Amino acid sequence: MSAKPSAPHISLSDFPVPFPKSSELCSKLTVTTGGYGVELESTVPGESWLPGQPAVPLSSCANAIMPYLRKDLMTPRLDKMFPYLWLVATQSSSHISALHEQRVRGREVIIAENPELHLVWADNRVFIKPLPPYLLSHAFWQAYLTPMPITTPAVAKTPLLIPGITTQEDQEDILRSALGFMRTYYYLIRHESDFRLAQDLHILPASPLTFAAFVAFISHFSPDGAGSSKPVSVTDDFVSPRYRFGQLRLTRLNLWAKPALGQWKFHKLSWQYAETFARLYPPLLFAFALISIVLSAFQVGAQAAPQWETFAAVAAWFAVAALTVVGVVGVTMLSLLVCMVAREFVFAMCVE
Structure with a gap:
């Protein structure tokens, strides 16, 4: 990317009508x-x-x-x-x-x-x-x-x-x-x-x-x-x-x-709750699918080699991490919904 631009400062004191x-x-x-x-x-x-x-x-x-x-x-x-x-x-x-x-x-x-x-x-x-x-x-x-x-x-x-x-x-x-x-x-x-x-x-x-x-x-x-x-x-x-x-x-x-x-958005793309959350579904489903595949792989590996303690420890750690991620995503989605409702309530109360 190029360097940050600077704003123009040329005076227009003698600028003519651009067209005859x-x-x-x-x-x-x-x-x-x-x-x-x-x-x-x-x-x-x-x-x-x-x-x-x-x-x-x-x-x-x-x-x-x-x-x-x-x-x-x-x-x-x-x-x-x-x-x-x-x-x-x-x-x-x-x-x-x-x-x-x-x-x-x-x-x-x-x-x-x-x-x-x-x-x-x-x-x-x-x-x-x-x-x-x-x-x-x-x-x-x-x-x-x-x-x-x-x-x-x-x-x-x-x-x-x-x-x-x-x-x-x-x-x-x-x-x-x-x-x-x-x-x-x-x-x-x-x-x-x-x-x-x-x-x-x-x-x-x-x-x-x-x-x-x-x-x-x-x-x-x-x-x-x-x-x-x-x-x-x-x-x-x-x-x-x-x-x-x-x-x-x-x-x-x-x-x-x-x-x-200092604004949350320049212009809203979605005006309905369903549209807002629908935009989040594809990346979330993709992430959860990857987590599911990895967990399944860990499960198969643990059953195939139960004596491999290091592998079992990593699998257990990843399972806990996956549960944490799911919990954080759930709390974030709920918080987003609460914030959206609160903003509309404040807007409704402020409008005369």
Whole structure:
């Protein structure tokens, strides 16, 4: 394994909108300026909300957009686990299987709106967060994500205030998360077959969209070199710590969540007692089968050579050890059941 990675510290103070307005796939928003504030307005009559989110109003006085972005894009727990992620997955942000490859590997795509679960996989499932329509809008990136000043003749070269932003670092954290998230779709949809699968799975916005238009848009989030038609390269230096890695295995996340987060699990795989204990049956049955075979061998050996005292002593010791192991396993299983019931009881008592 490679050495433990370090988190990026490059400033995004001059980071531009990653794509030109001609490449945007959502034209429902426009930027308006006035005084010292910046607002978004819908170009669709009667729609005064964030595209795809009717519960999030566009009005700056509501101050709802930035709190929503923190919840919808940021991955604080995975960022905190960053020093441990090299033990969880390949240390490469491009380690992301395209959608058709997910099918080849026998994985079912499960839609997950929680950004912490995006590209996390377990057994035959992989969780993918749908692409929000607002991230396809040039006006949205200009108004809320890129920290470059928006100026007007009345307020020349003066950065306009973004509602909900407390510090430049706060804004940069959201921008890093957005850049990293968008870059994952550059790897997820590489072929037209991936694009068709994405449409069937409803992880792309429901709009008249062609594969060519999507490729022209998403290529601006690639880590390849920038050029005249590509303002910037979205390399690992510009994304949040979580997105310096690709797919993450949930079983390993659950293992390292204990030292990294102080939590028993990162995310529960099983929601029923029967499923939890069913996962323990195969290894326990395998261990007990081995113990049974060894005990049978000792019994046959002791009967064949009763005068072999050393062999008899080892057989007696192993029999006691086997009984001890069975007792410890039984107590552990019972303790696990008691802990699970107690946790649910505490949770039920704490919920208002």
